Amino acid sequence: xxxxxxxxxxxxxxxxxxxxxxxxxxxxxxxxxxxxxxxxxxxxxxxxxxxxxxxxxxxxxxxxxxxxxxxxxxxxxxxxxxxxxxxxxxxxxxxxxxxxxxxxxxxxxxxxxxxxxxxxxxxxxxxxxxxxxxxxxxxxxxxxxxxxxxxxxxxxxxxxxxxxxxxxxxxxxxxxxxxxxxxxxxxxxxxxxxxxxxxxxxxxxxx
Numbered sequence: 001x002x003x004x005x006x007x008x009x010x011x012x013x014x015x016x017x018x019x020x021x022x023x024x025x026x027x028x029x030x031x032x033x034x035x036x037x038x039x040x041x042x043x044x045x046x047x048x049x050x051x052x053x054x055x056x057x058x059x060x061x062x063x064x065x066x067x068x069x070x071x072x073x074x075x076x077x078x079x080x081x082x083x084x085x086x087x088x089x090x091x092x093x094x095x096x097x098x099x100x101x102x103x104x105x106x107x108x109x110x111x112x113x114x115x116x117x118x119x120x121x122x123x124x125x126x127x128x129x130x131x132x133x134x135x136x137x138x139x140x141x142x143x144x145x146x147x148x149x150x151x152x153x154x155x156x157x158x159x160x161x162x163x164x165x166x167x168x169x170x171x172x173x174x175x176x177x178x179x180x181x182x183x184x185x186x187x188x189x190x191x192x193x194x195x196x197x198x199x200x201x202x203x204x205x206x207x
Contacts, residue, residue: 133165
């Protein structure tokens, strides 16, 4: 995926359209100038329901969501591993980190499988100017160096920002995507990470 997880700040959206153009061109449901199902949807319209016709198909929203969410998850897994390796950390924070890692690792595998199916290369370069809830290299270095309550606060604050961005991306996918697998991952992110956010916001007030 990219050289190191800690440098996966965000996916440059400008790197995605070419891959999508090539991949979408091979999607059998697209005829002539017709837009893929789920694109150019009128504001307020309901997202397309998964049907036999949409299984295996995807649009730009699906590909953007998956391509951005993989490195986002990878960084949160790295953060979780970092805090789990430290001594003197509140047991509640450790339990949360373990929960995040165990939930997101299978989602990474599932999303990587989708990109393989869609024949999309996910080796895009990160965009350092994009603020998508990512921890910078300096932030990750600070987390690695910190101990005790300082490490807990850095972990929780970074994870809160990351979860908020992930939920926002997942909500966009639910509004604009068409692929049933991608939509299922997005809904799971909304459900699980919204609950985790509430837990983290309670914990961060105590650190």
